[in-house]
Amino acid sequence: MVFSCIDESSSTSEYFSPATATVTKFSAPPLPPLRLNRMGSGGSNVVLDSKNGVDIDSRKLSSSKYKGVVPQPNGRWGAQIYVKHQRVWLGTFSDEEEAAHSYDIAARKFRGRDAVVNFKTFLASEDDNGELCFLEAHSKAEIVDMLRKHTYADELAQSNKRNGANTNTTQSDTVSRTREVLFEKVVTPSDVGKLNRLVIPKQHAEKHFPLPSLSVTKGVLINFEDVTGKVWRFRYSYWNSSQSYVLTKGWSRFVKEKNLRAGDVVTFERSTGSDRQLYIDWKRSGPSKNPVQVVVRLFGVDIFNVTSTKPSNVVDACGGKRSRDVDMFALRCSKKHAIINAL
DNA sequence: CGTTGTGTTGAG
């Protein structure tokens, strides 16, 4: 079954909700631009100008230099895009650039190829086929959902990896990045629970992560890189009480950010190159009931119908190997709240 | 309680 590059008009629902606004009275005098440190909370702070001792009413938040990015009272940044006279909120971010990038993604999704974006490098080259297809393969609601949850990069990476040899990935990619799988573990409830630790099966621990006898008590810090290039640092140590090897400090953050659940598979890899770089990845395990049905309803989009009704002459520009995506897609979606009201 | 993101406005 093909599943890719679905025409947006058939797979997308629009954002609608009340609100309309406007009916303006008169305009207030524009406040003078101020460049002050952004901080504090809540609405208006009163600042005393040190020079002439004049009260500066209501400190203004410094605006962002990026399109679609608005300051938040707590110093963070919000991202938004307007569609059909309505604002679509894209989430809040600590990093201004990340917010800007989120806007870019949404702009590309909602407005297409020639959307004005913040970073010209974004999807500028034809090499970004993977991301283009990723955008095509998901509805606007899903993309927005990912942006708001900050899971876009991960989902894209997972998607790309699943596609593998697709598109124009050159061999240099795989050659230079060759790595070996050390071992995998199906995480247990306690691995993703409040214990904030991952038990490394002893056989694997002793084989791949030998703990220097001196460090046995304190443990050591180990860095792992994930599919997005993000580096995770975990404390690795041996617990005498349970006679087990564990990843402790840093692990809970990984669980949280990756939305790891019991039954998921965590993979540990190591670069075969001289750098010996360690990698960590995860995937949703296979055996699940029939989440597809749920998902299809959830987003109000009959994925299969949409796919099957697609004219057969429409070439799957995203390459094959996507049949499995449907399942993975379904699995991932089952954990989403979605923006149902917008559908 | 701090934060999110909606309501609303005026400008472009």
Add this chain to the structure above:
DNA sequence: TCAACACAACGG
């Protein structure tokens, strides 16, 4: 369409 601003709703 867009950002600025205020603040109610939200979530821990």
